[in-house]
Amino acid sequence: MGKKILALTIVIVCACFFLETPAFSGADNTGTTTVLPPNIKIDRFSGETRYETAKIISGYYNNGKVDHVILATGKDFPDALSASVLAHEKGAPILLVDSSVDRSTDAFNYVIEHLDSSGTVYLVGGTAVIGIDFESKLHDLGFKDIVRIAGADRYDTSYQIAGLLNGGIDSTVVISSGEQYPDALSVSSFAANKGWPILLSAHDALPREIKNFLLERTPSQVYLTGGSGAISDHVQAEISILLPHAAVKRLTGQSRFDTNIILAESFAPHPSTVYLATGYDFADALAGSVPAAENGDPVIFLDPSLPTLPKSAAAYFARLNASHLSPNLVVFGGDKVAKEETVQLCKELISGTATENKIYSIPDLTATVTQNKSYSLPKNVQARLYNSTAVELPVRWDPSIVDTGKLGSSSYYGSVEGYPENVKLTLTIKEPLPIAQYSTRFDPSLINRTENIRLAAKALDEIIIAPGKIFSFNNTVGQRTSQAGYKEALIIEGNSYIPGLGGGICQVSSTLYNAVNLAQLDILERHHHSLPVSYVPPGQDATVSFPDLDFKFRNSKPFPLLIRSLVKENTLTLRIYEN
Structure with a gap:
């Protein structure tokens, strides 16, 4: 029997040498191996409000019966920042409540549907934050085990929460700012997963309760989240004096987003799931820290202000x-705080279909130039990379020459x-501003007079006058004859209005005179009417x-x-331009 197995093994091994696959072929093999991007699943949990979103996240965390729930205010963040650790220990979702019971139906609906009748409700914060009416409502619903966790301030509350944990002597604690929420939320899923209390500190001084906790528990490791702008170097020094044998390490970056990533890479280098939430509000990340803590996965902050x-x-x-990791993505919050386009970018970067320094977009360009002014298409355009960095890159235009002689808009690529993709520039050629213009009004129901005005105005349009040259209205418009299209309309002769060929032309000459006067040109000849006219002020006719x-x-x-x-x-309207 042993000889048969040996013989079979030899046959198989030999066969392998003759039936090589392309993946293990020699250098002369021309075959290729196609590597497909990983199949990354994306889920999103969001509601119309932060309260509904917290309820939906809680349902995602546990849609069956639970023995504990935590209620925290959705109006402010400090009291609940430390609650993630307790929530993970108790298997309790964090539900957000509004300022009144009536406005907190999402949280109560979850409690009614999922909390065991003998279960515990933890209210995080004092009665000024979550009122007595919440306790009354819970009692009315049949829930008797209600525990309020409230200290004299946010720091004391974090101390009270830490005291409820069953970790015993804690070898590690986390200290985060009680005045800025991002860093505490960045570390919450990791601390909760490992049972590390999250204690809050003021910027300049370590609160008395926190000092007492450190002296009582004597942890061997203390992590400070955030830079000296969040927790000062003085506080770090205080901790080192209190705990001379402890390792005190600050984890910080240049911004909340940098710190967020530093914490993720420090405590979850191989995540199975990456959770996404806005870095500019606490609500979604707070509720989402509980499911993220199950496996100690990171909550990565997005910036909705960035493309x-x-x-x-x-x-x-x-x-x-x-690192050949392809975690699934779970999004907390709607498209306004976590844009679908941004979520897809995360997937593309993880799967390798895009790189962080690859061009993501180049916005369309617009430019406006005055007619006949020279204009050159830009040599560089600003591109946005996948990592939001803006860079200037050279661009080649076709055509590369711009004609500014024609008014209107045109596109260049x-x-x-x-x-x-093509880069698009829309160039608008606008009429230049005149150095002077003047307008008068007429009665369009006087058809003959209106036609005379149109004819004379048309004769003036696009007339160019060189420097030093003399303009003559009569020479430019010409003799007013019926062959030229002029009609009879009232004219002034002496002290009377009588029909005359070309009536109305004087309104054109008077309008031009006022434009010329505004342009401060040398007037060589001008005459007044013998009677006042209505279309210009007295003395401003020609x-x-x-x-x-x-x-x-x-x-x-x-x-x-140019006229x-x-x-x-x-x-x-008569306008005079620099030509």
Whole structure:
């Protein structure tokens, strides 16, 4: 029998040499192995409010019967910061309550549906935070075991919570800021998983209760979360004096997001699940710290103000990929605080389909330039990387030359190396601001007069006057004849209004005169009407009559001038531009 097994083994081994697979082939093998990205599952737990979200997270943590629940205020964070450790020890979800019973239906609905009738309700905070009416309501619902955990302040409350833990002599404790919530929440799932009390401290001085706790328990390891801006170096020195044989270690980064990642990599280097929550509010992360504590997995902070991920978070997810880890993702909160696009970025970085220094997006560009002014397309554009870093990168445009002669908007498209999409620039060519303009109004129901105004205004439009040159209204508009399209309308002759060919043209010359006057040009010839006119103030008219009465001015500017005319509805406008 033994010989048969030996012979069979030899055959199999020999066969392996002849039936090599590509994965173990020699250097001359041209076969390839396709590595598929890992299948990373994403779950999201969110409600319309933080209270509903906490209830949904609690259902995710335990949708069956529970023996304990913790109620904490959703209005402020300090009292509940230390509650994650107690919650994990008791197997209790953390539910958030509002300022009144009536506004806390989500929490009570969970209690009614899931808490055993003989179970315990822990109220974290004094009656000013969670009122007596909550105790009354719980009694009315048949729950008799109600434990309120409340100290004289937030520091004392953290001391009271630590005293309820069954850890006995604690070898490790965590001290976090009682004035800033992010660091305590970053460490909460790890501390809870390991049974380390989270004690709160003021910035400048260690509270008396916390000193007493340290002296009573004499831990051998103390972790401080956050920098000296959260807990001062003076407090760290106090702890070292109180516990001369303990290792006191500060875990901190440049920001809450950096500290969050440092804590995650320190205490959960190989997570099975990564939990995601906003780093700018405490509610979702607090409720979510309980399920995260089950396996000591991290709660990673997202920044909803960023289009992608905080730099440290992007590097963290990339390192998970480099370590061949593919944890599932669980999101706490809705799209406003944890954008779906950002969650997908986390998945792409973990799976290796993106890298932290890869271009994530290049926003569309817009520019506005005055007509006929020179404009060059930008040589560089700002790109946003997956880690939210903004970098300037060269861009190649096609076409690369811009024509600014035509008014309106046009699009130009460029390419950036390493970015698969086109970069779009929308360029708007706008009419330049005139150096002067003047408008008058007319009665459009006077059809003949209106037509005369249109004809004369059209003759003036786009006239260019070189520096030092003299402009003549009569020479520019020409003789007013029926062949030229002019019609009879009232004109002023002496002290009377009589029908005359080209009536209304004087409104055009008067409007132009006022624009020229505002431009401070040299006026060489101007005549007044013999009767007042209604379209300009007294003394600001300029009558014309071919060929005897003219309106003339000189371009006294050192640059060419352009006249533009516009007739719209009941308004005539004359503008003078630098050409």
